[in-house]
Amino acid sequence: MTQAVLLDVSGVLYQDSVPLPGSVDAVAQLQAKGYPLRLVTNTSRLTAAEIHRQLSGMGYVIEPEQIYSAPRAMRHYLEARGLRPYCLIHRNLEAEFADLLEEPSPNAVVIGDAAERFDYLHLERAFHLLLEGAPLLAMGINRYFRYQGALRLDAGPFVRALEYAAGVEALVLGKPSAAFFQGALEELGVQAPQALMIGDDVEGDVLGAQKAGLQGCLVQTGKYRPGDEARAPNALLAQDLAEAVRRYC
Structure with a gap:
């Protein structure tokens, strides 16, 4: 049973500084259900403070410490x-x-x-x-x-x-490193099998999470390309974050 959720940022929450449809509400739903969250990102063009500022400007209500970056x-x-x-x-x-x-x-x-x-x-x-x-x-x-x-x-x-x-x-030291996922899990206080990772990158997000023992969900937004799901046959699949939260959380 899922007890915590890890979310990729770019390509899952937003694209080109615009929130993806339904994603703001999806994050709010996760919070309303009481899921501990970490936004895990390899983004190395922005500081964590800038990521938080941008997400807040898009309507996401998160705390700075919920961002776990490479x-x-x-x-x-x-x-x-x-x-x-x-x-x-x-x-x-x-x-x-x-x-x-x-x-x-x-x-x-x-x-x-x-x-x-x-x-x-x-x-x-x-x-x-x-x-x-x-x-x-x-x-x-x-x-x-x-x-x-x-x-x-x-x-x-x-x-x-x-x-x-x-x-x-x-x-x-970022995704798909198992140590990176483990660092986020330690902050959340859960074990790998209890966590769900939702991302658009089949290698860094989904396969990396699965190798670290988490459940992986691939969303068909961001950098997703048709056929990526065949590379992670044991992963969950959703059209976007809103569907992933609706079906699997």
Whole structure:
């Protein structure tokens, strides 16, 4: 029986800064039913504070601490180990890592969705640090995301390129990492089989959740593409968040 719900953000709650039909009411229904919630996202173009501000502006009534993001998990990991990161991240995320960006002599490489910063100069710097023994830490390995009606390259292809070039394997601290899901579950105080993950990304959201022991539900919005459900035959399927909440919660 479902005792807690994890929701992806972009592609499930909204698309291009516009709430998806029925999604605001669906979140309100989950809250009215008493489900503990976490909004779990690999979004690494925005700080958690900005995500909360945008969602509030769309009509979602949530608390800042209900947002569990890959950048947040990354900060915890770096701080716990005293690492000095070279951050190849989006300009919008710099505020969340401002104190760490000034660290001298980096001994770790952190990759988020850096957009136009994924150029030769920055990737070359990361490559040489990896050759010197720095670990490769990724906020996610998503292949793409949907923005302004088109699919856009995400951080995953660049993480894979660095892995190949330097002969290393990235530690992924966002979805689909089991540790990421476990971190959200620990905050909620529930075990994996008691939680339902609802997302539009068959790999990062649904298969990742299933491997971590959660139930997964794939919604046919956002980055969903026809046929994705065949890759996760044991997952629940819904047209959108509103139908997922109506049928499975």
